[in-house]
Amino acid sequence: MIEELLRHHSPAFQGMRDVYRVIHQESPVTKADLLKKMTMKQTTLVRHLDALKQYGLIRIASYDESSGGRPPALYDVEPKAAFIIGIALSRTETTVTIVDMSFQLAAEETFPMTEHHTPPLTISLLKQTITSLLARNQIDKKDVLGIGIGTVGPLDREKGVMYPEGFTAPGWEEVAVVEEMRESFHLDVFLENGANTAALYESLRRRQRNESILYCISGWGLRCGVLTNGIIMQSQKGDASSYGNMIIDAASGRTLSSFISYHHLVDKAERFIQTGDLAVSETNPNKNDVLQYVLQELKSGNAAVENIVLDSAYYYGVGLANMINVLHPEIVVLNSELIKVSSAYYEKVIQTAQGFISRTDQQRPVFQPADDDVNPTAVGACVFAFYSKFS
Known part of the structure; x- marks a missing residue:
């Protein structure tokens, strides 16, 4: 109805x-x-x-x-009374979430993104997953309000096309994901950068709709979503990765992302592996294998791996302070697998950022890790779809 x-x-x-x-x-x-x-x-x-x-x-x-x-x-x-489907499509994994009209979780399923997950395979899995979740939870498609997609930019919201960078599988240069989903389900589909939808979720969770929020998702790249007085600060190209392009080292021209991304950590770890200071069980490990090794060794307290990660945390803190000095957020949320594994990494990022924030007498943002109970990007995509329908 x-x-x-x-x-x-x-x-x-x-x-x-x-x-x-x-x-x-x-x-x-x-x-x-x-x-x-x-x-x-x-x-x-x-x-x-x-x-x-x-x-x-x-x-x-x-x-x-x-x-x-x-x-x-x-x-x-x-x-x-109705349900909303939210999709979080990222470089490492993709999650399909269904919420009711109170934004409470009704169903959820996640599948990994590997070097085999080309756009055709990923979209096929999305369609299968949505169809299966609706059937298993006895939700009629006529009771679905719409589909929200939070993903990696750049993207064109009006055309419903994403032009992402950094996927390990080939073919992600230009993907008409909205048209694919719309033709299959005959529902309204709304596309937004995943960092922005995650920021929307955070606003919902806090029930403070007029707050200014900086939401940072770090992984193979860095994506930052910004809410200003509760409203998404949208870039024309839908690229939340641009914050990672800020120059951190003027002499070399290196960017923030080049210091903190998984690519950087994996490259550093591979050098230690080649010298014999670190050892992986796989004969010819790919980047995902090395990353999982880094996360496991970090969790186990490997000092060499921790030094690599904490060095990265310092540069993250410097870049974060630059963003805070420009955007003046009240809330800063950090989302990363590194944060889930290492409290020392999180604390180093925050301590470094606090040391470089200007005018601390006027701005004292609250730092917090991302909510680990749900997928913020997917639930935020549901929120974005709801607001788009009622705009």
Whole structure:
């Protein structure tokens, strides 16, 4: 029924959409609070509330404390009224997430991205995974509001095409991912950089919609999403990797990404392997094998590997401070496998950044690691799809 709410454009349906959007943002919320936030008469609001309840889109979640007389009803969205699909498509793994209208996780599945995962194979797996998740969780496709995709840029949002860099498999030069998904599922599909959708998730999780957030995802590259007063700061080319191109060493012209990416760590580790200071079990290890070895040895406390990683953390902190000095975020979130494995790496990044932040009397951002309970990019892609439908 939510598609009917979105499909019609009469003043009545527009009013219902406005009420639904506010309930979704503020839930649970009383009728009195809705009246304060909306420019409509009480009789009109009551009519819209009744219609939304009849459509099964909202419910009375509970009742607030009474100051005398009947306690006021607290309105909330009906979670199972519809579902949203979110995709996090990255260089290392791809996750498909389904959430309900409260953005609570209904289903999720992840598959790795290897040198064999070309665009045709990846898109085929995406279609299979979505179809399987819908069937296993008894979700009818007509109850799906849309699909959000958070991925690696550069990308063209209007054309629905991604032009990513750094995938280990060939063929990722120009991929019309939106058209592929739209033709298969006949749903609205929305494309955004994954770092931005992750920042949207963080805003949702904190329930502070007007905060400024810097969300950094480091791995084979560096992607940074920025919310300014709760709104995505979109670059025209959809490239969140540009932050990694800042020059850190003027003499050599080396960039931030060249100091902190997995490519850098793997190259450094391979030199130690060649000299015999580090040893891997594989005969001819590829880059992914070496990376997994680095992560495992870091977890085990290998001093040589830790020195490589902590040296990288210093440069990350310098680059992070530069971003903070320009963007002035209130919240800084770091997402990386290195952070999950090594608290020393995380602490070195933060300590270094704090040493280079200017005007600490005026800006003291809160640093935090990424939420590890869900895939922030995938859930954020669901949020992005919802906002796009209700814009």
